Amino acid sequence: MAVSTIEWVDGRIRMIDQTLLPNEFKQIYCDDLPSVWEAIKSLRVRGAPAIGIAGALGAVLGIWNSTEKTYDAFATELKSATDYLATSRPTAVNLFWALDRITRTAQENSHLQISELKEVLLTEALEIIDEDKAMCRAIGQHGMALLNENDTILTHCNAGGLATSDYGTALAVMFSAHEAGKKIQVYADETRPLLQGARLTTWELMQAGIDVTLICDNMAAQVMKEGKIQCAIVGADRIAANGDTANKIGTYNVAILAEVHGIPFYVAAPTSTLDFALETGAEIPIEQRAAEEVTEGFGKLTAPKGVKVYSPAFDVTPAALVTAIITEKGVARAPYTDSLMALRDT
Template sequence: MTAVPPGEPEAGPREGARRRFKTVQWIGDAAGGRLRMIDQTRLPTEFVEIDCEDVESVWWAIKRLSVRGAPAIGVAAAYGAVIGARSRGTADVATVREALRDAAARLATSRPTAVNLFWALDRMRRVADAETAETGGLLLDRLLAEARAIADEDRAMCRAIGRHGAELISKGDGILTHCNAGGLATADYGTALAVIFSAHEQGKSPRVFADETRPLLQGARLTAWELAGQGIDVTLICDSMAAQVMKEGRVQAVVVGADRIAANGDAANKIGTYGVAVLARHHGIPFYVAAPSSTFDLSLADGSGIPIEERDPSEVTEGFGRRTAPEGVGVYNPAFDVTPAGLISGIITERGVVSPVSEKAIRAALGGPPADP
């Protein structure tokens, strides 16, 4: 674990974000390297990085939300698979393959909703099975190269999402976002926040309203930290204030991320997103989802098949260590909800904007097989 290096500014809401940070990175070579990640549970008051050198520490980092956001989870899982692949030594290819499979199986149990987790692990398994390396060490090197490729591709996809999404934003627009879909949720630039960053870089001066995003306050702790650090006009609001802000005409677009998108365009994102989409429709405000192609799950016809993670009740009753509810009260704590495709004005991907949102349009944009008649 490493805190802010000596001489660096404290990671306050502006100074910390202005520094270039790497949410997920690999340090060293395949045989002796380690996975380093920002511990997002400590933001915004502390900038702390954690090093993971075994599968269980990666599993816990994903489970406890030290790393979160679908693309970032996928990258972390890919690197975690490399760590697992070497856990029994590299004497031969078969040993590395078997260890990789076991590590991937374990990591897949960390969180159920973010499809990037399973996409990345499947990709690592396919590489292990197809690779013709003569030694276990060479196979391990190939696996690390694939994990790095996943991270590099995510960076490129985020930049492209930002470019396509910025075209939807006019100068001075008010943009509301929910949860965190920025650099902290990806390998680099974000998805929903990539749209805002790109618009800002183009001189469009967007004004952002960030929902605090209860119960874990990712909007307050993370989104506000990222945006303020880049000099972007950001105003933090409670989740329950979104309707009033829209009614007052302060919002011209809503842009959010996604953890899984079904074939028809139904999109799972942080709990509360569905309500924001309903409010946007009522007020005639376009509602956009920004996500890379790796977040689509074309095996699911619609959002009813998306697994919704339920988290510990203490996140609601004792958020951040202080009890705010009576002992013994019942709690329902789903981490995600699903916004129906009919409420989504467009899905911003690295390949362009899918609008109107339909299975036919999605499959055409992603190059997938046509839907069954």
């Protein structure tokens, strides 16, 4: 992408407001903690790696104008900021990984003057951005080796540059293949209820000049049955130690359909999305979203007022349905308990 999804500019956080795409491209600024929290919660910034970056920059923003003179008082203020940001969205582990990294950096540099410590924390947050860019490019390179000439890929939700700092995870595989001259096509699920696939994935792929076809979520089985799909590639918000993968609601459906039709189902994610503290996906917290996103998404009432709504934002795909997990360090295959640990220690 020519424009960064999220960045630090003159003491503020600038990001693309993804709720407005594709009708309007607008960059907004976050000047304080509540505005960062709101941006994450409302999906102005979204995608596990981008949420992690928002958390890191948000923590820095929370202490940037601190007037505390001692490390203990400063650390208390930082903890208040990180605890607050951690309540914005529960499922994407990258958020907590980034907040923990900022906290750990502060602890390791507690001997510095507060003014110096602030700069160190900002440098660490910016390093997370640079690392994410490199990881996404590496994911693309590892993943494109799994694609053949003339393959058509199904993807769900948005795991492109908008979901990261630069290049994406699942879409990085497609971008890399396209840039290498491989002829590929993509089918993108619309991704109910907020249409990240329709609004964001198709927009990104069209900008890159990749042949993309939009389908409704409930059309995936039919296009697979017709032989139009050679593989499915999705991103991830959290991956348990055994390879169980949490991603946008509807991903589990795609994995089941891929299994039935004999189609490889790939997950693309940086190792920062791996959560070795969780043995299985049963332990992954699943965010519940507001009923209005289903009943009156984008301002139009589409269901009777007062109807009960159940709206989990994510589902968990069992590792048994995952053909491979593509990371910046390489491609992991079952048994994931061993292969993911080996990648982590690489």
